[in-house]
Amino acid sequence: DAKHLVPNKMRDFFCTINLDQEEVFRTQVVEKSLSPYFGEEFYFEIPRTFQWLSFYIYDKSVLQKDLRIGKVSIKKEDLCNYTGKENWFMLQPVDSNSEVQGKVHLELKLNELITDNGSVCQQLVVHIKECHGLPLINGQNCDPYATVSLVGPSRNDQKKTKVKKKTSNPQFNETFYFEVTRSSSYTKKSQFQVEEEDIEKLEVRVDLWNNGNLVQDVFLGEIKVPVKVLRNDSFQAWYLLQPRENGNKSSKTDDLGSLRLNICYTEDCVLPSEYYASLRNLLLKSPDVQPISASAAYILSEVCRDKYDAVLPLVRLLLHHHKLVPFIAAVAELDLKDTQEANTIFRGNSLATRCVDEMMKIVGKHYLKVTLKSVIDEICESPKPCEIDPIKLREGDNVEVNMENLRYYVDKVFREIVQSSISCPTLMCDVFYSLRHLAAKRFPS
Template sequence: MKLVIPLLHYSCSPTVCSGLRVVDYGGLKLKDNQTLLLLVSEVSNSSEVGKLPIDTEEKRSKEWLEMPCGDGMLSLKFTLWQDLLKGMNSVFHGQVRVDIDENWKLGPAKWFYLRPKGQEETDGGKVEEIGEITLKTTYQVDHILKMQYYKPLLDLLYQSGEVQPLTASLVAVIESLPKVELTPISRSLVELLAQTDHIRPVLSSLYVNSILKCQDENTLFRGQSLSGKMLFEMLMTFGKMYLISTLKPVIDRIFKERKNCEVDPSRVLAGVSVEKNKINLLVYFQMLYEAVTSSSANCPHIIKELLYDLRKVVGEHSERPGVQRLAVSSFIIMRFFAAAILNPKAFEVRKDLPDNRVSRTLLLLSKLLQRLSNCSVSDGPLSSKEIWLNGVFETVTSTEHKTVMASFLDNISLAGDRVDPQRCTVFKFGMLIQVDRNRMRWKRVLQAKRRYVQLTSTEISWQKDAHCPPKGIILLTDIKSVAVDNKHIITIAADPLPIQFEAPGVVEANDWYCAIEKQRNRALHGDDDESENYCTDAERHVDRIHALLFKYRDTMVEWRDQLQSDTEFDEKTPELLKASYVVERDRQAHKESLIATLCATIDVTDAIQRAHEEYEKENNEAVKIEEIVPETSQK
């Protein structure tokens, strides 16, 4: 694909300045009365920017741009813009880096390609292919039925927290199906159950399964289980903004300062002080430690309730006092805070990836936080494979540090047995530009109203910054519509007047649109039927679970028949059927309840599949009729 090809003319003087101008350009699609502006800066000093206007009629610059020129090679960066002022049809045409050395004394005119050409002729006259992409696409049509067909399956999911014993519930069956990818299923279950009264008992039933199957309490909830996947999805759904607001200030500082924190002697370069690096690491750790341990008051109430249920279930099945904190720590520290420190981009704490030095610092900090958490919940001494970290470990796992960490784990998981004020869950926040159509255009551009916008479970508010009082609040139930245009402006229609915000780009605008619509839907349908009171696409999520169950229908039939026939179990028999992890006095009740669950699940799955087949049959007949009608009309 051939793109912009501007011609830049250079004249480097032997003294301390250089002059340049544009002689010609080609390949640009411009409209009348538009301005081209070339921004020029030194690669080593991007703050010094020169601006060179280009006449679009004559295709050249009428003036020379003079810039200081240092000794040796000069590296310049050229960026070409059309209508530079933001909000006035600004277009970025591309940029290029140009190195000018002493051999280029006369500064001859040259063509520079802001973007690569599709083809280029070589010295032999042959056309050299830059490259090509072959793209193969496929599509799949999913037939999603109305909720009335899925309601029986949804009721079975809701009842999973009430089945006795809990080991025979439908979610226990789903977890035991062979080779099931639990992540998408857990996401669908969370979407369907998140804001209903069923999420806590269903998760509690899965906690019981995980505890009974665990062979070593020290590794409790460390494996891949449906309970772990679902609780992690809940943490990310309701706690993402809590996570970002807690970690971002410290991680941003680490990215900015880039201090050397390497304490492994084998990795430290000659002449670098390990002690100084150790001090840098401990300073950063103290900042993260204080940010995490003082954040329990900001944690969403629903997360505290789920962690309270986890702690309660563990306490009922274990006599060790530290195991309760261990279970809480395995989620809130290991999978949440420590994982986000290790990979801030994946958890949306940062938009950019860290370089090697920052990445190494984040890895060490994540290890230190995990070590402190483990020490605060473990009764015995912990081993260490990295001996060079032992000195740092001793510092961060002092009695004071362990006491504060244990107190944090208690504060974040004991909301169920005391009065704890509920806080609105923050689902999204960030800086946007408030758009005022009544202001003059130059004021909208040069005096843009930057606003800190925050979306909660009940409202959307905006303020000058995070510490100022709100300048405006709109309840989600008062919003009539939300729209995004091609200039990434978000329009929120509500009484008495609509409000508009401009996002930095298309992706950010769509993210805000989806987040607002999702929470608005939840707020508007809060009193409706539980199957549709929060999820914008509930039918699709139930259908995903149905598709999984129908895929393993023969397996469930085999399990049912095996239980009903009282055949002997062998080594290949699934643990769900043998129920060796269930107390012996409860195994008969488990068997009878599991048979009932399997029978009900098979019947519901078959009914939904018949509805699918009937729909496809009617759809195919309608297509045939549409094909016959044109042929008849032609005759």
């Protein structure tokens, strides 16, 4: 959820999750609020490298482009500091300088040349090869170009690459030449040396830009390399693009509001899929193994320190291969054999109940929202007192009125649930039919 968002009037907000500049998830729009509660959970696997995990708050517009209010960006290296707990983050302003990402591949070299009149010239060769992972502009690949400059106290020589169309990974492969020093006369002392005072103050600067055509070009990032580190050696490397040095030194920004997040980030070494083929096949055979406690899926859940570590990927695997219903039925039947009282059916934290729980989160979340959202909204927007505990009643409370309010809400929720049977996901219906059949068999009365 978020709070105290600007502008300070009721607006319609939504939030996006981005890996670098790629949007991977978008919440529903929360209407007419300054402190929207999203309450959405998003689970995803990351198939590629990334630098930043970002959350953007948007003001939804019907006729114009949606307005970005602010963002929260967390470096990949810092995610471990926030994992597994709720944190409030202040929203930061969104501008081109704050959106810098990607890297550039450069080869730099100093050559010594002797001119026609015998003087020595140091020549700097800058070969800009390619860039990788440049940000998206308005959700689309950018039209990048680079400017290459040799900058010093009294010079700013600049050259420019060609514009590459619609790509975040442009291949420039262009070479630029700059004269670094020129001595007044050719001497033995200066033949293979660069004047130190010039070298100390010179630097190569590469700026990346998005070509705006009819609008202003957008800054994508820059890198700076001191010429003194080159000497007479060739130097080739990937450089991470950086914001402008004064990019975050502007006057104090307005309070844009804050966003509460609960992030859980884990990083595993995953081998190619063929390494897991044998295990996958064993897991998919689990519903047919007798007894079920000897199956690979059951054993896997027992050996994992936390059942959740095994249950979630197991449910996803069985669900994908249409094996989940028979597996839940098999482990539920094992649960029922150890159940002595009918009123304690499926009350424990067993493999069966955890599988059902994860299945409902994956399959039934949209159904739950569609079924109960209108009732919950009514309760939250105009809550009626429902306290009937004599100890907690306040002076002036009418327990009979509260009882009627509570009965009204309960009846409405129950009625919505009963009437929603036709929209209940088929998989959930199949699982619950199977569980009811097993329970009736175990406790016929």
